[in-house]
Amino acid sequence: MNTAQALKTPEMARLRRRQMLRHFIQSIVIHAILFSVAIIFLIPFLWVIITSLKPETQVFTDPLIWIPKPIMWSNYIEALTTPAFRFTLLLRNTLYYVITTTIGTLISSTIVAYALARLRFPGRNALFMITLATMMMPGIVTLIPTYVLFKTLGWVGTYAPLIVPTFFGASFNIFLLRQFMMTIPWDLTDAAYVDGANDFVILWKVVVPLITPALLVIAVFNIMYIWNDFFGPLIYLKGQDQYPLVMGLYAFRTRTSVKWSLMMAASLATCFPLIILFFIAQRYFIEGITLTGLKGV
Numbered sequence: 700m701n702t703a704q705a706l707k708t709p710e711m712a713r714l715r716r717r718q719m720l721r722h723f724i725q726s727i728v729i730h731a732i733l734f735s736v737a738i739i740f741l742i743p744f745l746w747v748i749i750t751s752l753k754p755e756t757q758v759f760t761d762p763l764i765w766i767p768k769p770i771m772w773s774n775y776i777e778a779l780t781t782p783a784f785r786f787t788l789l790l791r792n793t794l795y796y797v798i799t800t801t802i803g804t805l806i807s808s809t810i811v812a813y814a815l816a817r818l819r820f821p822g823r824n825a826l827f828m829i830t831l832a833t834m835m836m837p838g839i840v841t842l843i844p845t846y847v848l849f850k851t852l853g854w855v856g857t858y859a860p861l862i863v864p865t866f867f868g869a870s871f872n873i874f875l876l877r878q879f880m881m882t883i884p885w886d887l888t889d890a891a892y893v894d895g896a897n898d899f900v901i902l903w904k905v906v907v908p909l910i911t912p913a914l915l916v917i918a919v920f921n922i923m924y925i926w927n928d929f930f931g932p933l934i935y936l937k938g939q940d941q942y943p944l945v946m947g948l949y950a951f952r953t954r955t956s957v958k959w960s961l962m963m964a965a966s967l968a969t970c971f972p973l974i975i976l977f978f979i980a981q982r983y984f985i986e987g988i989t990l991t992g993l994k995g996v
Contacts, residue, residue, distance in 0.1 A: 792944075808917065
């Protein structure tokens with residue numbers, strides 16, 4: 700080793716240490732920012748948890764009481780057993796609403812997306828652009844004519860206006876699935892055609908297994924939306940026996956006040972299944988959002 704190389708070695712070591720220190724400081728700053736943002740988003744959820752454990756007299760105090768005295772675990776029992784809330788009935792209605800709409804959304808959106816992604820026919824791109832254009836139209840614009848249509852059909856007061864439209868596809872879901880299907884090599888479907896398979900067989904035997912992550916993303920999106928849907932049931936459902944969980948929270952409102960501690964306990968119990976669902980499907984959810992398609996493609 701000559702003199703120049705001997706001098707460069709300590710200098711390179713110092714440079715490497717500076718780079719490692721800079722990277723370490725950047726990592727700390729980024730994680731500190733992410734942690735701060737996460738705390739800000741968690742504060743409302745933390746307030747719900749704390750309020751659900753408070754006596755009613757401690758809900759609105761100045762200064763705010765962060766630790767309930769005493770901790771009222773009985774609020775959850777009282778909230779879920781309140782005769783006006785009828786948790787079991789509301790949960791059954793919600794599951795029926797969620798499952799049927801999710802099935803309808805997955806089936807219809809998959810079929811339409813396959814036609815727009817894999818079939819060749821005149822006007823395909825124009826139909827796709829029209830489908831995307833419907834995403835730009837606010838739902839409030841079509842609310843009145845849609846309500847009049849369902850009223851004429853005699854569906855108001857039933858779950859039909861909430862469930863039947865999901866069997867005709869949704870523009871965002873169609874877009875998501877189409878983009879995912881576009882990443883699938885044409886050689887796979889061409890080989891299936893050569894073997895004598897028709898489009899229906901190719902769709903369910905070849906394409907659907909490859910787009911499972913995207914289907915799971917759509918299922919999670921739909922479940923979250925339907926589980927928290929308040930406006931649709933408010934417009935079309937008439938009887939309290941039909942209400943889902945979100946509308947059942949009205950049971951904690953009285954003519955003079957709101958039972959906030961019981962409402963927060965019931966709200967937490969209502970959203971808890973969604974939290975569990977997200978953590979179970981988190982890996983597939985992230986994989987589907989990235990729209991990677993087949994690995995190596």
